[in-house]
Amino acid sequence: MSQPDKRALLAEGLALGEEDAALHARLVGAGISAASAKYEIDRLGKDPMAAMLRRQGARMAKQGWLLANQQRLAFEADGGFAxxxxxxxxxxxxxxxxxxxxxxxxxxxxxxxxxxxxxxxxxxxxxxxxxxxxxxxxxxxxxxxxxxxxxxxxxxxxxxxxxxxxxxxxxxxxxxxxxxxxxxxxxxxxxxxxxxxxxxxxxxxxxxxxxxxxxxxxxxxxxxxxxxxxxxxxxxxxxxxxxxxxxxxxxxxxxxxxxxxxxxxxxxxxxxxxxxxxxxxxxxxxxxxxxxxxxxxxxxxxxxxxxxxxxxxxxxxxxxxxxxxxxxxx
Ligand SMILES: O=C(O)CCC(=O)C(=O)O
Known part of the structure; x- marks a missing residue:
C-alpha cells in the first residue's frame, strides 16, 4: 500500500485552520504512526509556508464569521429570509x-x-x-x-x-x-x-x-x-x-x-x-x-x-x- 502524502495532508489541515492536535489526528487517521506524525508537526514550527497557510486559514475563518453575520441579519429581518x-x-x-x-x-x-x-x-x-x-x-x-x-x-x-x-x-x-x-x-x-x-x-x-x-x-x-x-x-x-x-x-x-x-x-x-x-x-x-x-x-x-x-x-x-x-x- 502506498504511503499517504504527509505534506499534502498537513497542507489541507493547515488551510482549514486545524490546530496541532487536529493535524496529529489527521495524520494518524491516514495510517501514519503517532511518532512520525509528532515529528512532522514539530517541524511545522520552523516552516514559513506552514506559517503562511495558518495565517491564510485564520483570514478565511474571519471571513466566514463576517458572512455568518450577514446570515444572522438576513434571518432576523422583518419578514425573515424571504x-x-x-x-x-x-x-x-x-x-x-x-x-x-x-x-x-x-x-x-x-x-x-x-x-x-x-x-x-x-x-x-x-x-x-x-x-x-x-x-x-x-x-x-x-x-x-x-x-x-x-x-x-x-x-x-x-x-x-x-x-x-x-x-x-x-x-x-x-x-x-x-x-x-x-x-x-x-x-x-x-x-x-x-x-x-x-x-x-x-x-x-x-x-x-x-x-x-x-x-x-x-x-x-x-x-x-x-x-x-x-x-x-x-x-x-x-x-x-x-x-x-x-x-x-x-x-x-x-x-x-x-x-x-x-x-x-x-x-x-x-x-x-x-x-x-x-x-x-x-x-x-x-x-x-x-x-x-x-x-x-x-x-x-x-x-x-x-x-x-x-x-x-x-x-x-x-x-x-x-x-x-x-x-x-x-
Ligand atoms: O433562464 C435561464 O435558464 C437562466 C437565466 C440565468 O441564469 C441568467 O440569466 O443568469
Missing part, C-alpha cells in the same frame, strides 16, 4: 432597497406594456424570423458539464427548424437558445424587438441590449452566479427560479469559475443547514421578472415551453465582470 414581490416599483426605491442592497426581488407589472406578452408564440416566431440562422446550445444531455463547456455545444440552426422541433412539446434539456448565443442572435432575431419596449427600471438610453432565451419545458440552467446584476423577464410559459445568497459561499461548493458543484440538484427552499445553503424559490409566469443581484447563486428550470428576456442595462455601471479575473478567482 423573497419580496414588488409591483411596479418606483425606480429610486428599487435601486436603494434592492439593487444597492444586493437583494433579489420578484417584479410584477414592469412589462405590461410589451406586445410580446400577447404576440409571442411559435407561429409568430416562425412568421417573423423563421428563415434566420440562429445559434443555440445543443446536445446538452450527453454532457454533465454542458454549461462549463458552453462553446462545445454552440450550433447554427435555422430558427424555423428550432421552432418546429419545439412544436413537438417534448420535455428536454437538450436544446436551448440562451443569452450566450446573443452575439449571433441579436441581429438574426431583430424583428422580435418590435414586440418589446423600454423597461422603466433600466437605463432608457441603452441600445436594444437584452438577451433572448427560448427552449422547451425541461431546460435547466445549473447553479451559478452571474458577474453582473441581471433582470430576467418571463414572456411565454413559466420558469422556476431558485436562489442562494452570496454569504452562503462556503456551502455552495464553488470549485470552478462561477459554477456550483450542486449543478442541477434541487436544493430545497428554506433556511438550509450546515452543509446546504438557504434557498429562496419562486415561479415566474408571463409578464413577471426577477432581479438577480450580482453574486447571488441561482438555478433556473423551464416548467413549460418558455421564452424569456434578460437585461443588464441598469442605471448603474454594473461592470463587476471587468475586474473578476484580476481578483485571481477560481
Amino acid at each position: 423573497l419580496d414581490t414588488l409591483n411596479r416599483p418606483d425606480a429610486d426605491f428599487f435601486y436603494r432597497h434592492y439593487y444597492e442592497a444586493n437583494r433579489p426581488a420578484k417584479l410584477t407589472g414592469i412589462v405590461d406594456h410589451w406586445s410580446a406578452l400577447r404576440r409571442w408564440s411559435l407561429d409568430h416566431f416562425a412568421a417573423v424570423a423563421g428563415d434566420a440562422a440562429v445559434e443555440a446550445q445543443v446536445e446538452r444531455e450527453r454532457d454533465p458539464d454542458y454549461e462549463l463547456a458552453k462553446d462545445d455545444h454552440r450550433r447554427l440552426i435555422r430558427f424555423g427548424e428550432l421552432v418546429d422541433w419545439l412544436r413537438k412539446d417534448e420535455p428536454s434539456n437538450d436544446i436551448y437558445l440562451t443569452a450566450y448565443n446573443s452575439g449571433t442572435n441579436a441581429a438574426a432575431l431583430g424583428p422580435l424587438w418590435d414586440d418589446l419596449a423600454p423597461i422603466d427600471l433600466l437605463d432608457a438610453r441603452g441600445p436594444r441590449d437584452g438577451f433572448f432565451w427560448l427552449g422547451p419545458k425541461g431546460t435547466l440552467t445549473p447553479w451559478h452566479h452571474d458577474l453582473t446584476n441581471n433582470l430576467l423577464v418571463q414572456v411565454m410559459g413559466r420558469k422556476r427560479v431558485r436562489m442562494a445568497p452570496p454569504w452562503a459561499f462556503a456551502r455552495m461548493r464553488n470549485s470552478r469559475h462561477c459554477f456550483s458543484d450542486w449543478g442541477n440538484d434541487a436544493l430545497p427552499a428554506g433556511p438550509g443547514d450546515e452543509t446546504t445553503p438557504p434557498v429562496l424559490e419562486t415561479v415566474l409566469g408571463p409578464g413577471e421578472g426577477i432581479f438577480l443581484p450580482v453574486g447571488w447563486w441561482h438555478q433556473v428550470e423551464a416548467l413549460d415551453l418558455s421564452a424569456s428576456m434578460s437585461f443588464t442595462s441598469f442605471r448603474r455601471p454594473n461592470a463587476h465582470v471587468e475586474d473578476y479575473a484580476s481578483w485571481g478567482v477560481l
